[in-house]
Amino acid sequence: AEGFNKTQSEYKVVPVYKGSYTETLTAAIAAFRAKQAPHIVQVFEVGTANMMAAKGAVYPVFQLMADAKEPFDPKAFIGPVTGYYSTTDGKLLSMPFNSSTPVLYWNKELMSKAGLDPNKPPTTWPELGDMAKKAVAAGAKCGFTPQWQTWTMIENFGAWHNLPYATKANGFGGMDIELKFNDPARIKHVQTLAEWGKDKTFVYGGREGKSTALFNAGDCIFHIASSASAAAIEKALGKEKVGIGMMPYWPDVIAKPQNSIIGGATLWVLQGKPAAEYKGVAKFLTHLSSGPIQAKWHQETGYVPVSIAAAEITEKEGFYKTNPGRDVAVKELTLNPPTDNSRGLRIGNFVQIRDVVDEELESVWSGKKDAKAALDDAVKRGNELLKRFEAANK
Template structure:
């Protein structure tokens, strides 16, 4: 740089400063010929102007963000045991709720079967990583009820969060299974089913039976099974879920107790009563029919279902929740009916009881999650939501409003047999014997009962001896649960 000669940068700065100082004069920008350049001053002014505009935009954005802060939705974990199509329907249910509002997001997570799901929740609670909601099947109700410090009862949740909820909207045969001694709802009714009778109309026609007349009593079923066998059917009748159908539901449908202390609802000191004469007579009849394949035992769980679908057995008793699956996988016309009953038992038929599961709310989650759980349960209580869940899954409509809406939509007319489960479970108001069973270690007790039923069906024990043994084994499990319970 030559001494005494001002730099270009300094001169430009002073000039631009002078222009800035006299900006009120609004000097005209010189027109430029094609190919000419802006002066360094004009370039500087352009930069200053652009920066000024950018600052204004940023300030406006900041003001907007301060005026209307965006809050992320609160995630709420729901651990469940639904796989396949049922799992997809649950995902859709959660997605529909999430789309209905922007404050909360239900996040379903499949954790295996019911036992695996409950076990996962228990271990997670111990490590303080439990979900807000967990799906628990009905046989674990006593276990969940005893875990008072871990459970946030639904009646209290809805009241605390100020969300609308009426227990009277739900079917007594459903809600009664999950209430405490004071009639307060402990868990949210979700997926409920009950046993119904399925029969092969084509096989009925071939055997000279009326395809529009399902057997209503056990003697009628035995006679129909004999006609089917006489026409060459490999098996007349089979069943799934032996204890649930032929002990628990049989007892409810005949208004008989499964256990003392109001089937366990009134206390942990209950004892089994399933070795009573009507139940012994029923198991003895099945064992006798087993000898000639009028009845053919197919195993535990749902092992019998394929034998009906492939036309091997003409009559089948199974869960109402499998109706859609049976219809989709059977190549014959299906008839439907209620569970049979023994006409010489006073008070029969009464009403059947439910299987399935409810949604339990666990303690020690952040406070904001519980408002979202209550909102979700209020959403699930809506008739339209309940009706869609019932129609898409085959589970019971657990509110009368959902049943009436489904009927008004013509669903039952289009899908014969789909209303049988509702009609059966509401056949009569539930009694102390027919509202359900609440026993500790019920999963293990069911296993003991089915062990003994298999002994009777195989001819290794009489029905009386088998049920006496089931009572003895079950009562030992009940005493163990009672001693370990914090309520003791």
């Protein structure tokens, strides 16, 4: 915003902090109802179906740019990102900004201490388990901890192994859907983690991004976390101690991984402002999505370069040569053409469904339930929330 404000004097963008992604979404809905909505709201990918259903509240980006006569080409963005936020006929509803995907981080120092090659990370889950056990035996406090477990261990696990999360192409084909993530592969995966939990091969570090503190403290050898955590992790441990690679897969489920799906957020424009102000909004979005701005954002954080130009600039500057592993996120997202199981997730009441999945996974980690009972219950409870969403948005 500061950069944009410095480039021109006609408009001034004022950013307002409203807390976490969930808090921001709640605040935006309340503000819209009170006719005090902001022009732009940053909504995480989990809120996409809710934003799409909020008819009359959203000013679709493709429409805004056309009305403001601002040059705009959705093909300038990378496919996995536009696919997630477009209508079925390819019209972009929100402006891609900070997109990420989960990657595997490892602590090279702990690898060496365990007698492992710090430059040879695990590629499969059985390998990760073996290496994590060795590290714990060699004195590490923790083998593996995941960040945002619903996103990494259930949602992305499905895309990576080409398994559905829900019917109708994970909700892209309509609202009347049912959850499908209580399949044998996910049950086995969650049960395996629970078994690993008995000897600290797996350690649960809390919801959302809380577990990163364990990795940053040097406790865990492996961490699956957002690519957007890269800069902070490298700062905490020292760049030379951190490895970044692709997520592992189960070879008995899939011969080779499919592709990962995005997290992070996009910028949604809300209705109800004067046309002259929307011209400023359009100009600001053009500024934010420009190659140089996106390249800088990608390099300084670890979010993926959402535009093709940003990726090209970063490559040309030799960034990946001096920052190995920082190109892994894009490689995962574009590993294979997406399938109905790996394009993304368009799920109503998704924030509440994630809370349910978190609760049920926690019941496995605490030993109250086995993986099958927990995932069956999560699907049952989640389907109730989906029915409510469908009824409210018919």
